[in-house]
Amino acid sequence: MIPAALERFERAERDLIAALDSRDVEALEVSVVMFGKAVEEVRALGGWRDHPQIVDQARRCQTLADAAGIRVNFLTDANRQRIEALATARGNVAGGAYRRDGSQSF
Template sequence: MTLALLDRLQACHEELIGALDGPDAAAVEASVARIRDAVDELRAAGGDLLNDPGNKSRAEHIAKLAEAARVRVNFLTDLTRQRSDALDAARGREAAALYGRDGSRGR
């Protein structure tokens, strides 16, 4: 059962990466929801997932997929910030203050 859950989690991450590379924001949101559900199901299954070397290897691969998705999100965030700044400059306005992860205002 754990292997099937790991397969599902891997497929969800691969789907998210595809969605992040595409033009459909709804696909990204749906992919994130499926990852959340898969993670919740894996947590509920309990057990010591990493006792099996095969599971540990699979989990490491899934972690790499999650990192690939994170990199894409950061890239898209930066691209959005650049576009926002360009629009502000075109309107003759100062760049809008954006919020950091900690909720503070700034760049």
């Protein structure tokens, strides 16, 4: 039961990464929903961390989570740059809509 849930979680992470890489909004929306379901399934299992044979699988999942996070940060930065370029084109050279820390600037 636990390995199967982690396999589904790992597959959901891989699908999420593929959707992020493709920049396909529809694929991204579907993968985010599937990822959320996989997260809830793993959370509901409880003491899976107590099984040493699952540690390697959990480490792979962590590596994939890091990879997804890097992609999200990259795409966030690319969007910020586009927003700033649009603001500059409008004559608003003061900057973009968001600060680097993610807070909104006005």
